[in-house]
Amino acid sequence: MRPPRFWAAGAGHPIARSLAPFGAAYGAITARRMDRPGARAGCPVLCLGNFTLGGAGKTPAAMAVAALLTELGRRPAFLSRGYGGRLSGPVRVDPNVHAAADVGDEPLLLARHAPTVVSRDRPAGAALCRALGADVIVMDDGLQNPTLAKDLAWAVIDGAAGIGNGRPFPAGPLRAPLERQWPHVAGLIVVGDGAPGAWLAEMAEKRGLPVHRAQVAADGPDLAGGRCLAFAGIGRPEKFFATLRGIGAVIAAERLFPDHHPYRPTDLATLAAEAERLGAELVTTEKDAVRLPAAFAARVQVLRVRLVLDHPDALRRQIRQAL
Incomplete structure (x- = not known):
């Protein structure tokens, strides 16, 4: 979907106000779901998610995290729901066999960098990742999915967009109220510049959470x-x-x-x-x-683009501590 313009027009926009009761219900359901305990994967699980619907740079961030893991001598595998694909999985993505209609577009990109599994059942997908030899799992999206316990989760933030009008869907882009999502993340990855991202970074730092700043660079x-x-x-x-x-x-x-x-x-x-x-x-x-x-x-x-971290050593230290 293409984000409606009123999502960026402020919480007081008439359409946002009229949809607020629906957003409150949707956000409450998602928040309660996020609080459920998840199954352990048998190896560390690192999750790249976001507070909102829409693109924030999760896939380039997941690739950057996998590259750091490889530098640390680990064997990462990507786990994705495979949004837009018809296969429910668990299945290993093979770019020579699968198309975007099968597994979604992001998994095809991830599979160029490390073994990639698509599974709507995240614990089953994690089991396949381990069977493929992974000793750490990188989830591309899944912050709001509680079925698999995360050892480390970051919210990836678009610096220019932030959280839009700050309302839950459909009144705004948030998947759940922001206050209910903070306890589920161990830090932010802010991609690009902008006042909305700076405001969220300040909120994170006040909570004692690390903020990793990055830019998308053409490759x-x-x-x-x-x-x-x-x-x-x-x-x-x-x-x-x-x-x-x-x-x-x-x-x-x-x-x-x-x-x-x-x-x-x-x-x-x-x-x-x-x-x-x-x-x-x-x-x-x-x-x-x-x-x-x-x-x-x-x-x-x-x-082609890649994520360039301002201070990769800071993210490397956080990953090493989690492992």
Whole structure:
């Protein structure tokens, strides 16, 4: 889904106020669910989640955590629900066999970095991770899922967006009231700059929680000076467009689709025709690219990104202590 504009317009917006009773009910149910005890996995479980619906940078953060674990001599495996995929699992993701329609788009990206398991039953998925040789599990999302106990959980925050209007869904983007979610995290990873992220970081530090600041950096290809038609179906496409501009790309047009959008032939034909009319190159995100048919994907430039931590040693120390 694409976040409605009133989520960022303040808690006093008329639509937000009218939906507040529904948000209170939804948030209370989610908060009570989060408080339930979970099953132990038999090895440490590190969770990258967020307080809100929508994109915050969890997948790049999960990759960064897995890289630190590997540096520490551990054998990480990713565990994901596989949002948008048809397979309930548990199943090991194989990019040579599975498509985004099978396992979701994020697991296909994660599988390039470490063994990745998709499972709606998180304890069953954790068991498969261990069977594959993992000695630590990295959960991509799952902060609000109580079925698997976490040894360390971070909330990943988009610095520019924060928690929107601060109301629970559908009145706002929060999955549960913020005060009820704080006890379930051991720190924040704030991605990018912005007053909303700074405010949350201050709240975390007052609670004695570490705050790890990071930026998303482009990792190729070189698009500087190139004229492009940029399209994306992710949680916060504006971050993608800003990254393109930051590396010097000239954006002739921006086309937005809902998060996890399954591209149809009509979408692709429209994009191709418009790019030709504009004399521009098609450019998209890695998440979008894995949802494209191979023949069309070959015609598209894919902007790769990675998470760059301001102080990786601080996150490494927290991980080492948890292990």
